[in-house]
Amino acid sequence: SFFLIWRRRRRAFSVSLLSGCFSKNASKPPLCSMLRSVAAAVSRRELQSSALQRLIDDMINTMREYQGVGLAAPQVHVSQRLFVAEVQRQNPRYPDKPELDLLVCVNPRLTFLPALEKVSGWEGCLSIAGLRGQVPRATQVQLQGWNRDGQDLNLDLSGFASVVAQHETDHLDGILYLDRMIGLSTLCFDTEYERFWQRSEEPEEVEA
Numbered sequence: 001s002f003f004l005i006w007r008r009r010r011r012a013f014s015v016s017l018l019s020g021c022f023s024k025n026a027s028k029p030p031l032c033s034m035l036r037s038v039a040a041a042v043s044r045r046e047l048q049s050s051a052l053q054r055l056i057d058d059m060i061n062t063m064r065e066y067q068g069v070g071l072a073a074p075q076v077h078v079s080q081r082l083f084v085a086e087v088q089r090q091n092p093r094y095p096d097k098p099e100l101d102l103l104v105c106v107n108p109r110l111t112f113l114p115a116l117e118k119v120s121g122w123e124g125c126l127s128i129a130g131l132r133g134q135v136p137r138a139t140q141v142q143l144q145g146w147n148r149d150g151q152d153l154n155l156d157l158s159g160f161a162s163v164v165a166q167h168e169t170d171h172l173d174g175i176l177y178l179d180r181m182i183g184l185s186t187l188c189f190d191t192e193y194e195r196f197w198q199r200s201e202e203p204e205e206v207e208a
């Protein structure tokens, strides 16, 4: 039916940063300002609601549709503290990264191991389409929070998974990867990255 088609089309959000900035829908704040806001914690009651469960499903679909490895709620106009992450084999945007099982994390909290060295790796963001840059990140973090059923999550993440968790948790605090770059000298377009960087040896690559 028309309704079913319409629903299916709606399942993927627009995640472009600029589309939000120029939105004519004045009832919602522009996406760019939401991406710069501190998101609100999710209550257990909200998590149990069908609206929030549907949001999680839609975020997973959106992440997959855009071939991302993570997506935070503020990227889809929802200023609440949750993100989804997943690295599927042969993701064309991240072909060389290890797989990560689907992760839904509500109210994430990161604990950094003391005195751990940061390592620079390449990052991009679905909300800042077409760009990549090198960002120094901790290579190991402890991630705590809830899964989508409200059960406690407690994960030790390392390598790329740790970077994804940091990138997505940053989104909930209004921080973009650009803010974490030491300088902008490595900022480049995806096409430049693929031509000049991806094939070169990357001693600084996150996964050692």
Ligand code: NI
Binding pocket: 124, 125, 126, 127, 167, 171
């Ligand atoms: Ni992002």
